[in-house]
Amino acid sequence: MNPLKHVAIIMDGNGRWGIKYKNSRNAGHKAGLNTVEKIIKESIEQKIQYLTLYAFSTENWRRPKEEIKFLFNLLENFLINKINDLHKQNIKLKIIGGKKFSKKLNNLLNKAEKKTCTNNKLQINLALNYGSKTEILNAVKKLIKNKETINEKNLNKNMQTKNIPDPDILIRTGNTKRLSNFLLWQIAYSEIFFEKKLWPAFNKNDFRKIIKKYKKIKRNFGSI
Ligand code: IPE
Ligand code: IPE
Ligand code: MG
Secondary structure, eight states: OOOOOEEEEEOOOHHHHHHHHHSOHHHHHHHHHHHHHHHHHHHHHTTOSEEEEEEEETTGGGSOHHHHHHHHHHHHHHHHHHHHHHHHTTEEEEEESOOOSOHHHHHHHHHHHHHHTTOOSEEEEEEEEEOHHHHHHHHHHHHHHTTOOOSHHHHHHTSTTTTSOOOSEEEEOSSOOOOTTSSTTTTTTOEEEEOOSOGGGOOHHHHHHHHHHHHHOOOOTTOO
């Protein structure tokens, strides 16, 4: 049975779910947040140590302003209403990506990170304004600037995921088989699961099924 430390998720399909059932993409984003809560709960149940959630990509700025505004509002309210809850559950929140948001959201994110920084049950890495290519480029630039040797170990040290083991599992919901600029370096040996269900429809049983399958996979890492 494979050990499981880190699950990364591309939470895709909110917009389509919203249009289909509520005639509004934003309603899908709202419903998607419920799935996030369910999956956090199940991650604790499964004793997973790291959960990395792709919430907003560097390319998602191309969306209509109203949708972006709605998404960040949703996140603000989530932080205001739920951070104490997360803290009580001994959850650590870490943001990966660029923190270039409104003053209010930046403050909330910083506060949430600070409040939860010594928690050690589950670490949630929330990927916000995250792009893997930018992350890799920044890491390489730092190495060059500091005149450090460019090797795998040093690059890892300069990634936003430093000190976090690579994902064992990558899940993408929403019936699309692509990576959309997510953790390209870190998923070199992750087991990838493409899930047909849209993110708001994804549930703990779907999650459990994936974990069960993962545990039985023969992971080679190049060996036999
Ligand atoms: C993913 O759902 C959530 C974000 C990118 C914020 P989408 O909004 O991409 O949903 P679809 O893919 O359009 O259905
Ligand atoms: C990936 O979904 C990003 C997040 C889930 C945050 P997208 O919906 O942005 O991906 P593409 O554009 O369809 O590849
Ligand atoms: Mg999408």
